[in-house]
Amino acid sequence: MGIKERKEREKHRRRDQILSAAIELTGRQGFEKTTMDEIAEKAELSKGTLYLYYKDKSSLYQAIKKSALQSLHQEFLNALQQDRPGSELVKGMVFSFLDMIQENITFTKAMMLYRNSDSSENEQESSIAEKCIHIENELNMLMVKAIQIGIQDGSISTQLDPKLLTLQIGFQMRGILQFYILDNKNQGTKIFKEQELSLSELMDQFLMVQFSQK
Numbered sequence: 292m293g294i295k296e297r298k299e300r301e302k303h304r305r306r307d308q309i310l311s312a313a314i315e316l317t318g319r320q321g322f323e324k325t326t327m328d329e330i331a332e333k334a335e336l337s338k339g340t341l342y343l344y345y346k347d348k349s350s351l352y353q354a355i356k357k358s359a360l361q362s363l364h365q366e367f368l369n370a371l372q373q374d375r376p377g378s379e380l381v382k383g384m385v386f387s388f389l390d391m392i393q394e395n396i397t398f399t400k401a402m403m404l405y406r407n408s409d410s411s412e413n414e415q416e417s418s419i420a421e422k423c424i425h426i427e428n429e430l431n432m433l434m435v436k437a438i439q440i441g442i443q444d445g446s447i448s449t450q451l452d453p454k455l456l457t458l459q460i461g462f463q464m465r466g467i468l469q470f471y472i473l474d475n476k477n478q479g480t481k482i483f484k485e486q487e488l489s490l491s492e493l494m495d496q497f498l499m500v501q502f503s504q505k
Contacts, residue, residue, distance in 0.1 A: 308334040318397040353419040359398035360426040367433040377441020
């Protein structure tokens with residue numbers, strides 16, 4: 292391995308250290324209360340080194356969002372590669388999203404708090420935001436593909452164009468994301484208990500309706 296390759300590997304290792312430290316601390320303390328000093332200490336790096344990789348807190352959190360989207364992208368790919376009806380492929384994608392937002396609160400908050408990427412004030416943050424948009428577009432394309440498979444195999448019946456149906460499902464997913472972070476979860480939990488229904492079951496019912504439109 293040459294010097295250039297070793298340096299590049301070291302950069303990736305340090306980025307992983309920083310993101311892991313930031314994810315752990317923000318998951319425990321929240322975004323607002325976590326400082327760059329604490330992240331540097333947790334990552335066992337100097338504050339100066341931290342700022343070489345991320346110029347400010349906002350850039351770092353955009354990177355966490357990117358990491359969340361990359362993880363979701365891999366889950367969507369895994370779902371699409373299964374030999375199952377298209378309707379089940381779409382459900383697999385949606386449920387992997389639900390699992391992520393319920394199991395990793397840091398990823399969830401990063402996706403919610405920093406989804407308005409147009410307001411980026413520095414070049415680094417803008418670059419990460421553009422990559423996030425690119426991944427989000429690829430996620431949409433993967434779901435469109437799954438819906439097309441479902442239409443072809445007969446498991447999805449819809450008068451909507453696959454892109455429009457993907458958009459509609461995306462609206463629902465973003466609404467769930469917003470509810471999970473901003474809404475009164477106690478009230479939501481109460482309603483789910485009254486109806487003897489889970490979030491996944493609710494989304495499953497929504498998809499069943501969407502897949503049987505004639």
